[in-house]
Amino acid sequence: MQDAPPLLVFTDLDGTLIDHDTYEWAAARPALDALSRVSAGVVLASSKTAPEVSALRAQLQLGAWPAIIENGAGVVPAHTHATPDPDAYQQIRAALREIPDALRQHFTGFGDLRPAEIEKLTGLSAKAAAQARERAFSEPGLWGGDxxxxxEFKAALRAFGISTREGGRFLTLSHGKNKSDQMARIINHYKPRHTIALGDAPNDVEMLETADFGIVIPNPKGRRLPELKGEAQGHIIRAQQAGPVGWNTAILGLLERLDL
Structure with missing residues (x-):
């Protein structure tokens, strides 16, 4: 087993490490390079699927570290591109077919859309939109009701053991695991000296509060997160800029604070 890293960074993707609209991450390159120089690990933690996250992890040269996928419903291990069994996802789709039409009509999941429609909705490339539809654990979608x-929709899903999470853009259905659940397992395995988490949405809150230091990245298109546990004591920090620019500045500042 490899030596314990001095630091593990757990980061959301859309609106955090990558730009919400352009999906670019180049502005975070200085901080990513600095993390690499001190042998810190970077664990991607996203609502994205295994194919999507594996592709991004390769671009970012982070394949030596595991990645949390589908809002914490699963993990892609380090050094692998394994595709999970989609049985849990099929159970979610089956539950959606069982709830009353009066509620179901307000939810449009990725499974209800063609790849071209996902491409238009998200701004993803055609290839990435197809990967976003290859789900194994969770179903993101848009809510159109009041x-x-x-x-009522959430209550109907709970009867099938399915929970809901609000992200920066979508309402996501899953069987209940979240990013912080997987984060705890990864920390237990690697035993880093310090941990940092970064995110911009309600589905990142547990992860932000679990880390030694949580960094809230502002989301201009979403609601401001309320004051979080540990914020008054300085364990939660709010970046001043959105996306990879804010990510870069905040990480470099914390590396200096931690004397890394």
Missing amino acids: DAALV
């Missing part, structure tokens, strides 16, 4: 109907 808040009262959403409460």
Whole structure:
């Protein structure tokens, strides 16, 4: 087993490490290089699927580290491009067919869309949109109903053991595991001296609060996250800029603070 790293960084992707609209991450390159120089690990933690995250992990040269996929519902191990069994996803789609039409009509999941429609909705390339549809554990989608109907929709899904999570863009259905659940397992395996987590949305909150230091990246298109546990004590920091620019500045600042 490799030596314990001095630092493990757990990072959301869309709106955090990569730009919400352009999907570019080049502005974070200085901080990624600095992390590499101190032998820190970077664990991608996203709502994206195994094929999507594996492709990004290769681009970022982070294949030596595991990646958390589908909002924490699964993990792609280090040094592999394994495709998970889609049985859990099929169970979610089956549950959607069982709930009342009056509620179901308000939710449009990726499984209801053709790849070209996902491409248009997300701004992804055709290849990436097809990968986004290769789901194994969770179903993201858009909610078009009011808040009262959403409460009923969530209750109907809970009867099938399915929970819901609000991200920066989509409402995601899964069997309950979240990013911090997988984060705890990875920390237990690698035993780093320090941990940092970065995110911009409600589905990142547990991860942000679990790390030694959580960095909230502002999301101009989403609701501001409320004050988080540990923020008053300085364990939660709010970046000043969105996306990879804010990510870069915040990581470089924390590396200096940690004397790394």
